[in-house]
Amino acid sequence: MSEFDLIARYFSRPTQRADVALGVGDDAAVLDMSDDRELVAAVDTIVEGVHFPVDCAPEDIGYRALAVNLSDIAAMGAEPRWMTLALTLPRADESWIARFAAGLYELADKHGVALVGGDTCKGPLVISVQILGSVERAHWLARNRAVVGDGVYVSGVPGEAAAGLALFQSRAARDANAEHLIQRFLRPEPRIALGRGLRGIASAAMDVSDGVVADLGKLCAASRCGARIDADSLPKSSAMEALFASDQCRDFALSGGDDYELLFTVPAAKEGELASHSGSILCTRIGEIVAGGGVECFSQGRKLTLARTGFDHFGDGV
Ligand code: ADP
Ligand code: MG
Numbered sequence: 001m002s003e004f005d006l007i008a009r010y011f012s013r014p015t016q017r018a019d020v021a022l023g024v025g026d027d028a029a030v031l032d033m034s035d036d037r038e039l040v041a042a043v044d045t046i047v048e049g050v051h052f053p054v055d056c057a058p059e060d061i062g063y064r065a066l067a068v069n070l071s072d073i074a075a076m077g078a079e080p081r082w083m084t085l086a087l088t089l090p091r092a093d094e095s096w097i098a099r100f101a102a103g104l105y106e107l108a109d110k111h112g113v114a115l116v117g118g119d120t121c122k123g124p125l126v127i128s129v130q131i132l133g134s135v136e137r138a139h140w141l142a143r144n145r146a147v148v149g150d151g152v153y154v155s156g157v158p159g160e161a162a163a164g165l166a167l168f169q170s171r172a173a174r175d176a177n178a179e180h181l182i183q184r185f186l187r188p189e190p191r192i193a194l195g196r197g198l199r200g201i202a203s204a205a206m207d208v209s210d211g212v213v214a215d216l217g218k219l220c221a222a223s224r225c226g227a228r229i230d231a232d233s234l235p236k237s238s239a240m241e242a243l244f245a246s247d248q249c250r251d252f253a254l255s256g257g258d259d260y261e262l263l264f265t266v267p268a269a270k271e272g273e274l275a276s277h278s279g280s281i282l283c284t285r286i287g288e289i290v291a292g293g294g295v296e297c298f299s300q301g302r303k304l305t306l307a308r309t310g311f312d313h314f315g316d317g318v
Pocket of ligand 2: 119
């Protein structure tokens with residue numbers, strides 16, 4: 001199969017969106033922007049053996065390639081609209097590509113995202129999705145507006161994805177708890193609706209890809225403040241507790257990556273309104289923003305020293 005057959009067969013689906021003036025097939029896509037909105041753009045690359053294990057199913061890789069990008073759009077409080085796909089493949093394995101496309105389109109359809117262009121070439125398996133979305137003018141969320149006294153919140157149950165990855169990579173037999181955790185790693189749920197709901201209530205927001213403590217550290221650095229979190233307040237995962245010792249569970253929850261939950265801050269005066277903005281998504285208050293810098297973690301009043309805080313591609317010993 002040639003590169004052009006492959007694009008025609010798998011990546012040229014007619015789009016459902018009326019705002020795609022010109023999609024796949026020309027030199028570039030032409031997209032309708034409305035005047036009252038700002039364009040929100042992000043790109044994320046996933047590399048085999050780095051961001052997902054070599055034995056992942058192609059459907060899961062396709063899903064995940066888009067999920068991690070949608071999560072960035074969620075963190076901005078924006079609405080996803082279009083994506084482009086840069087695909088580097090070791091070979092034109094048609095059944096692999098069909099399954100990859102199925103996983104990608106499954107999530108794209110759920111969020112109304114149209115594939116409008118891309119690039120296809122040969123090489124080690126690397127997938128880059130560029131996501132384009134929009135947000136009401138000046139109503140986007142950012143990392144740099146947290147203020148001393150704001151409450152710190154996280155959505156979902158952080159740590160489950162990291163526990164799932166550990167289980168996926170082990171050869172141990174899998175029970176229902178293990179399957180639940182592995183799904184949390186393979187199929188993170190981008191928090192688009194929550195991000196939209198947080199506009200006008202959250203002071204700052206970001207998504208958790210590298211771990212709660214590490215990512216909160218980035219939010220604090222951007223906002224020029226610090227944070228204190230209570231490790232005991234993080235939501236508990238019964239699946240994780242059934243399979244791992246409590247120290248390990250805490251390490252996953254504080255320092256495990258890949259959850260793609262939202263981490264956000266809410267001014268004290270608005271904390272009462274959060275429930276009406278967060279829909280059915282569990283949001284847990286885990287601490288508060290303080291003066292200074294860095295993130296301190298406490299358990300039963302005692303400060304914790306963390307062995308690691310999160311993932312860093314070029315760091316060592318994180
Ligand atoms: P060009 O040489 O102009 O870059 P290409 O031959 O690379 O064009 O691509 C042809 C068309 O197919 C372009 O519209 C491009 O956006 C689209 N395309 C290429 N690869 C993909 C892909 N993996 N997914 C979606 N569209 C793609
Ligand atoms: Mg090209």
